[in-house]
Amino acid sequence: MKLTLIYFDLPVWRAEVPKISLFMSDIPFDNRIISFEEFHRVRETGRLDDGTSIPFHQLPCLVANGTSIVQTGAIARFCGKLSGLYPVNDIFTAAAIDQFIDLATDITELLFSMGRDVSDDIKKLKREQLIDGELGKKLAVLESNICSDGTWTTSNQLSIADIAIWRLMGWLSSGSLEGIPTDILLGFPKINRVCSNVEAEEKVKEWINLTYPKSYERGNFFKS
Ligand SMILES: N[C@@H](CCC(=O)N[C@@H](CS)C(=O)NCC(=O)O)C(=O)O
Structure with missing residues (x-):
């Protein structure tokens, strides 16, 4: 399955849950980062600049085989099912x-x-x-x-x-x-x-090393 996760360059749980779930299970995905500037346009149009649909004009968004999926919980469950971190039949x-x-x-x-x-x-x-x-x-x-x-x-x-x-x-x-x-x-x-x-x-440590700022200490780089 072709998977693209779209979010800002920030490790907020909303996007990190699906990303880390996939990463832990070695499921490849495109980690697409967008700027706040582009996001302002997304809020208006419901589309990225390249035309990708962002259905509720909010992020995160997962594109799975061409289908755009939004809402943090929906994306988390979808990726959790793929990665075995959310049950399919229980x-x-x-x-x-x-x-x-x-x-x-x-x-x-x-x-x-x-x-x-x-x-x-x-x-x-x-x-x-x-x-x-x-x-x-x-x-x-x-x-x-x-x-x-x-x-x-x-x-x-x-x-x-x-x-x-x-x-x-x-x-x-x-x-x-x-x-x-x-x-x-x-x-x-x-x-x-x-x-x-x-x-x-181990996979979480690997993810942190790969994608978080070197100063990472339980999320000390946010400003909000
Ligand atoms: N209900 C949504 C809320 C997501 C959300 O608020 N995302 C922020 C970015 S972290 C956003 O898109 N804010 C702009 C807006 O709500 O118009 C979800 O669970 O994913």
Whole structure:
């Protein structure tokens, strides 16, 4: 199958989940990076400059054998099925994984919504308030729902949920989100366990070496 993943030059979980899933299973794909300048046009037209369709005018987008697929969860599941990191025939495990992908989406949206259309000072203040508020609650929910016995989020098997949690938490604790301290994950041992285990995977290390800036330290290069 010919696969192209389209995103910015940023290792955000939305795009990293499908990319790392494919990479871990040695499934080749074209890692297509687009500029923010081109993305402004995509938002208007729903197309890349070369005509590639971006159906909902949002990224990431996966093009699979000429078909454009959008929405982070849909892309994650598609690539997870191809790579064996999401079940094809086990609806309970699939639902368990979906819950975490959707929680990652909720947390991402919560953080971005605080920064929309406000000054940097207000954004920082609102994010600080989140720590004892909605964000703190969501992290506690995440922590309490990660399985207690085992290596990964839902079971003893690595899935797209683990990659999503690792990358999202890396961004959250990177120090690049104004108002969110780097020690925000202190006191969440299960979240830390999942993140450390993902980062210890040989293929993940290889991916980091190949594609992340040399200064990489759990996502310390974001600015948002
Ligand atoms: N619901 C979408 C949201 C994706 C999203 O917000 N992507 C950002 C870039 S990271 C974007 O395209 N923003 C522009 C917009 O929403 O108009 C998904 O889950 O993939």
